[in-house]
Amino acid sequence: MNVTLALAQINTKLGDMQANLEKHLALAKEAWSSGADILLFPELSLTGYVLQDLVPAVARRPQTDDPLFKALLKTSQDLDLVVGFVEEDPRHRFYIAHAYLSQGEIVHIHRKVHLPTYTLFDEKRYLAPGDGLRAFDTRFGRLGMLICEDFWHISSPYLLWLDGADLLLMSSASPGRGITGEQIGSAEAVETMMKTYAQLLTVFVAHTNRVGFEDGLKFWGGATVYDPDGTLLAKGPYDEESLTLAELDLEQLRRTRTRLPLLRDERPELVRRELERILRHD
Amino acid sequence: MIDLSINPALVRKLLVEFIRSEVTRVGYTKAVVNLSGGLDSAVSCLLAVEALGAENVLALRLPYKTSSADSLEHAQLILDQTGCRSLTLPITEMVEPLLERFPEMTPVRKGNIMARMRMIIAYDQSEAFGGLVVGTGNKTEILLGYTTLYGDSACALNPIGDLYKTQVRQLARALEIPEAILAKPPSADLWAGQTDEGELGFTYEEVDQLLFLIVDQRYRPEECVEAGFDEAFVHRVIERVRRNQFKRLPPPIAKLSSRTVGYDFLYLRDWGT
Known part of the structure; x- marks a missing residue:
């Protein structure tokens, strides 16, 4: 089966959800007319990133009667949408979340597990961490979602892999740092990581990232899709808003894993044994 | 080996985008820059012109009677290079009455008054021209505090504040800033013979x-x-x-209430844009 994946790299209006929603819907229309099956947006695509005290003002319960989700779910009749937002739980905790919407349903929500709170980051001051990493089934196979700092922890993609994910959808709002290289420093680090995960896990890895500025922070775009061999299938431009399309031949999973049976030979029982020993603290 | 080299082409692109974004997102299209004739303000001015267009940048030349003649000429080189709008307004007659009031005034006090007078004019022109004031302070002077508070440090946005002076010089070369400006010793030019490096030690x-x-x-x-x-x-x-x-x-701010600006009322400047 072939899946056409569209990656949106967008600028957002900080805290203006209506303006951001309209951009999502316009891009969904464009992606759909280009034949996309899935459209992936960056981290906090509906709200903007450095929210600080805006967090409670933009937080949503992802429900079919929420006007924002209603519009997105309607569009998800055409193509699957993967969008970033702030989720409020029934007890009023706020999470950075990504929702997978398909055919009018909320299929899965991932709450960001690792909240960076160091140097320029201050997420834990405002937000609660998620406490699960689960793969989920879609009409295109079993997928996993990770949000930015999540994929800087090697255990996150590893767990999704063992849970059956064959396509990892990664989203970021990555502020650029480093001005010595060809591209802004953080871009090279993330691209290396995406390629490495694709190769080590023999899965498809798609990543998209914000563009634009929030105060002095610069988000660099540069969406990428790697196949299970670690081959770059598509790449978006740096710094500009754009929609990048990639054609995923899911049969590549079989071809790669026949040649390179890393999944077959992985030993999660051994990992569990050693983790249990390490975590016993004796 | 401590290497402060930058990729000037990358930095130039980032800073031009930064200026364009920060100016236009709040509904402006124009900028005002105090052009001293030195390296930092030349760089800020060139970046602003690249971001907004020459007709949308107003460069101010604000000499005092002791300002070096080179300063005006070097600023002119940047005006010629960019073709941006300009206004030359000597500040001598504006600051002199205050200086005369205190005959014992130290050079530092005088220098601060000049820097703040230039700020007053920049902000007045900001209103008159309808442009945001683009700053010219580099990372070295910000860290060392080698700046006049509410004077040359005052601005709406500062493109070069995360570049050390030696990195601004690298960027200046890429922007083809005239050699006369690149080669001269950096100076606040607040009194005759003043140089940054002489004063800093x-x-x-x-x-x-x-x-x-x-x-x-x-x-x-x-x-x-x-x-x-x-x-x-x-x-x-x-x-x-x-x-x-x-x-x-x-x-x-002395914290008194349950929610105080700066402590627990936290929003970006770019809130809502």
Whole structure:
């Protein structure tokens, strides 16, 4: 089966959800007319990133009667949408979340597990961490979602892999740092990581990232899709808003894993044994 | 080897985008820059012109009677290079009545008054021209506090504030800033013969390398000494950075209520844009 994946790299209006929603819907229309099956947006695509005290003002319960989700779910009749937002739980905790919407349903929500709170980051001051990493089934196979700092922890993609994910959808709002290289420093680090995960896990890895500025922070775009061999299938431009399309031949999973049976030979029982020993603290 | 080299093409692109974004997102299309004739303001001016177009940038030349004649000429080179709008307004007759009121006034006081008069004019022209004031302070002077509070440090946005002086020089070369400006010793030009390096007591080359270790690389003082810096110099610079923290922050507000601006009322400047 072939899946056409569209990656949106967008600028957002900080805290203006209506303006951001309209951009999502316009891009969904464009992606759909280009034949996309899935459209992936960056981290906090509906709200903007450095929210600080805006967090409670933009937080949503992802429900079919929420006007924002209603519009997105309607569009998800055409193509699957993967969008970033702030989720409020029934007890009023706020999470950075990504929702997978398909055919009018909320299929899965991932709450960001690792909240960076160091140097320029201050997420834990405002937000609660998620406490699960689960793969989920879609009409295109079993997928996993990770949000930015999540994929800087090697255990996150590893767990999704063992849970059956064959396509990892990664989203970021990555502020650029480093001005010595060809591209802004953080871009090279993330691209290396995406390629490495694709190769080590023999899965498809798609990543998209914000563009634009929030105060002095610069988000660099540069969406990428790697196949299970670690081959770059598509790449978006740096710094500009754009929609990048990639054609995923899911049969590549079989071809790669026949040649390179890393999944077959992985030993999660051994990992569990050693983790249990390490975590016993004796 | 402490390497402060940058990719000037990348930095140029980022800063042009930054200026364009920060100016236009709040509904403006124009900028005002105080053009001193020195390197930093030349760089800010060129970047602003590249971001907004020459007709949308107003460069101000605001000489005092003791200002070096070179300053006006060097600023003219930038006006010629960019083709941006300009206004030349001597500040002598504006500051002189105040200086005369205090005959014992020190050069530092006089220099501060001149810097603040230039700020007043920049902000007045900001209103008259309808442009945001683009700052010209580099990372070295911000860290060392080598700046007049509410004077040359006042601006709406600062494209070059994360570049050390020696890095601004690299960017200036890429922007093809005339050699006369690149080659002359940096000076606030507040009194005759003043140079930054003379006043600070060290060169930008030296202090940039040290600041890079302390600030960017998070070296401890003793590690800087091990890396070859004089111990007294290391401590003098660290102390100077600490003492000038007040210039880098808005003034503290006494916290009285449950929600106070600056402490727990936290929003970006770019809120809603």
